[in-house]
Amino acid sequence: MSMISVEIGSEEPHEYANGISVGEVILNVHGKRSGAVAALVDGIERDFSYELETDCSVEPILGDSDAGLYILRHSCAHLLAQAVTELFPDAKPTIGPPIDHGFYYDFYMDPIGDEELRVIEKKMNEHVRANHKIVREEFDNAGLREVIADNKFKLEIMDEKIGEEVGSSAYRQGDFIDMCRGPHAPSTSHLRFFKLTSTSQAYWRADSKREPLTRIYGMCYATKEGLKARQQQIQEAGKRDHKKIGKEMELYMIDELIGKGLPVWLPNGEILKSEIERFAVETEETYGYDRVTTPVLAKQQLFECSGHLPHYADSMYPPMEMDDGTYYLKAMNCPMHHLVFRNKKRSYRDLPIRIAEYGTVYRNELSGTLTGLLRVRMLSMNDAHIYCTLDQVASEFADNIRMVQDYYATFGFTNYHFRLSLWDPENTDKYIGQHETWEATQNHLRKILDDLGVDYVEAVGEAAFYGPKIDIQFTTALGREESMSTIQLDFAAKERFELSYKDETGAENSEVFVIHRAPLSTHERFVAFLTEHWIGNFPTWLSPIQVQVITISEKHKEYAAEVSAALKTAGVRVKVDDSDATIGKKIRMHRKMRPAYMLILGEEEATGSTVSIRARNGDQCKGISLNDFISQISEEISNRSGELALVPSEK
């Protein structure tokens, strides 16, 4: 028998009989408990059953590595399909990919509920215990067609994906077989640490005109600890939920009589919102922005001119017929800002012109997508549009990227990254403008980012219909990525709105580039993320209640009033609780409103004109002079500090 030489890890090459399987090699070198679920053979992912026939290198793929988890989750999706097709013989599996934290599988079948989910989970566990081998089988086209003959969805995939290629593989475990390229875990016992989480409806090929499918989600990990950690993360994220905290702190309300997706800012939330606005107004003053206010509705012709109506109609509220024409609620501010720009003759000396507005726009989001402040139908935006020459685009983008970085630093966000959002050249119908213009402007943005040395990722198909953009992506407590801020380049507006300026030569120049930017997202979204990030314990300058005064007994009412008056004079938001309750109870009650500081006032404090402090993190200190407290908290507020300036001296 011929021998082959196999390099494995940093070890000396081993000699094996030709035809030995990957699994045997790993077993030989790393033993039974290697933790491997597959291997890289000369850099290509292979199953344990793959037979080695030439000299090669073998590197185990461990179950808790990214690649290993991907394989486990993929195998777990097969396990799900095995259980489902067994319990529901009419169910047709379609596709079942691994995703972050787990997997899903879409079935053509009747919708199922939670009870069925538990039954399926039980069946899956049975198969785990049975420890079926997961066996790869090779087929030619005709053979494969036979395997999936009664599944039109699989046949459709096969026709599309395999095309000219001859043959492909399927994986068998017990009685179940599924067309798949693999690789997979060697047996079902590797799939112990999973949990089915939810069901949903999806459409075949994500097309609502095609067959509705039942999607089943699960999570899957290599170890018990991994699964547990994820469950804990979900639980922790629940504690940060802005909907829960928003209710506790009375930030906003949603009343069904007003309508869903239409939040009302309650006094405490309004404070957050106006502090954010104030910060933005100050910042934009230094960057040279001009503020305007535009109407919430406008004539149909305006949105036809902007191109929104043909491209964006689904996202706009339905039209209103008036006696003098058809009106729409605005879903964006840009068309009106363009008209502001056009309102008078502009000179090259005036550019760039930056028009800013705190406006509300209205978008007709699908009712099922609305949730808390994260997805609403009325959006308050710190919006602005910059009108400039091509030469000025780079510095304007740079300014905005810097602005975003400064804002995020002040608000304490670090969990974000930049994304260059490009058009999809395969699907050009969605966009306006010429192919060359898109490519040129996209390259322009890429160069700006490269020159700035900013880390970013690229995303095809995420551009706005009028141009490419730089999005700032935020990672939530659940580990999910959400769009937060955006800086967009628009090369279409100049033609649609006939924007122009008088250039150095005295000629009317129509090369006006427009930048749409909203560095603070929408107030709704921003407050939702802020709440989650700080778990409601906002930095003092944002805190709706900056100081909650609590008296020890009714004897100290007068001193409490004095302290409160002094704080108010200093511009601090303060509330007093001088009610007849124990100190412990008052602290417990006010904790839920998360004041930045609680001041405990009793005999000692009244006599010495001092305060005792209990900060939002629970730390406390005594005997601080009232004047010191006022000057320190004032500084903390005016600096917009995220730290507690009044570091406790004792506990």
Add this chain to the structure above:
RNA sequence: GCCACUGUGGCUUAGGGGUAUAGCAUCCCAUUGGUAAUGGGAAGGUCGGGAGUUCAAAUCUCCCCAGUGGCUCCA
């Protein structure tokens, strides 16, 4: 909009065919208290809305509405 689940006083919640639990908050009385539950008492809901089944519905059925998770979409 689509699929699943959920909907009980301000909040959290028990119950699940014979007209409703409890805690917190609220109000009153006593207590004047030193940093996450002082004691006692009172008031408050017809069980998201509507229709139906039944002698009888919060409890079963249907239709709406809203919330949650997901699809889709997206700031």
